Amino acid sequence: MKYAFIFPGQGSQAVGMGKEIYENFVQAREILDRASDFCSIDFKKLLFEPNDNLAISEFTQPAIVLNSFMCYLALEESMALKADLTLGHSLGEFSALGVSGGLDLIDTIKLVNSRGKFMQAACEGKNASMMVILGLEDSKVEEICQNARENGAQVWAANYNCDGQIVVAGNKDDLAKLESTFKEAGAKRAMLLNMSVASHCPTLKDASENLVKELEPLIKDEFDPVVSNVIARAYTSKDEALQLLKAQLVKPVLYKQSIENIDSSVDCYVEFGAGVLKGMNKKITSKPTYSITDIKSLEEFMSFAKGEF
Structure with a gap:
């Protein structure tokens, strides 16, 4: 089986996301605690308790990426499975970069915290x-x-x-x-x-410039294939990442085109967190998409991957 790991973007957040995974998997607990210290954000409160910050971009973005990483680490802790490709929707492309080895996971969470701030600042006063x-x-x-x-x-x-x-x-x-x-x-x-905010259009030019400056010292020279939102094709190097992620904030997200382009080389899609992309995929591809959000959905996918279905 060839797998594409896929990651949702902003708008997929919900109070309580990742709570069951956090409570049951060591690596999930470890990354949340490390991210809280590194970013000076109380992620347990942000993810698991009703609050206003979850709707603010500088908090929303790291919360979503952290939840995706916790779900991914729960699978990693449960079984050995490697993606042939990774792909994210908008913000989710950074989750894909983390899982592909392009960015350290904690660096990714901190980076998207800054990304949210840059986007909000770029849209200030622009209605x-x-x-x-x-x-x-x-x-x-x-x-x-x-x-x-x-x-x-x-x-x-x-x-x-x-x-x-x-x-x-x-x-x-x-x-x-x-x-x-x-x-x-x-x-x-x-x-x-x-x-x-007005994402993926020229309104975010300043945010794009600021983001690439912060990305440059963090991105690895080479990594496993990540499908770009901008060109709907995979890239594997630092130079490509800097160019494509600079463009990502001001260019449209080609999610549908990306799935269409890779579909012939993929047998199954696995979404980490939310379940939003699973719904989109049903309208794009006949290939199965599993969404890992909690223990039940993790077990369902593992049964499939082990050939029990």
Whole structure:
């Protein structure tokens, strides 16, 4: 079996995520405790107790990556299984880099803490937001955004999730004005998201510059293949990583295209945390996707991997 390990991005967070894994796996406990000390964040409180910080990017991002790592380490502690490819959705690409050996796991958590701060700072005072469009072809969404930009609006296609689901980013007022345009073009839904950042568009140029400076001394020279959100193909070197991750914040996430490109070389996808990508994958590929979020889901995947199904 050839496996692709996949990792969710921002928006997949939930209070209580990873709690059962933390309580039952030594490596999960160790990485949470180390990350809390290294980042000066009480991750037990952030992940397991109701709080307002989980919705703030500088905390959301390390919390999601840490949860993914805990779920991954629970599998590692339970059985020997190596990925042929790793892939993440937006923020999840950094989780993929950690698991592939491109970054130290603790460094990754600290780095995405900074990433969240950089993104928030870049969007300060810009009335930034994002909107999900359902039921409309990618080309039509792109056309509407292009026409709007020609008339002075700041709107861009940002996330290509699966057929019939695309997220656009930019100025909140400009996005709101386009809601009726998307619906008149045939969209089943055009809904503003509760976000104060505009990811994967030119609004994040300053964040992109700052992130790559912090990434440069941390990224390893070589690592196992990671599929880039920007080009939907794998990369394995520091030089490629610096170029692609600098572009990642200002270019759209080609998640759907990435899965399509690697699907013929993969037998099974394994998501670590959330289960969001499992739902997307059902609309992209006929290959199985397992999502490890707790002990039950871990055991289900292990039964599959050991050939019991």
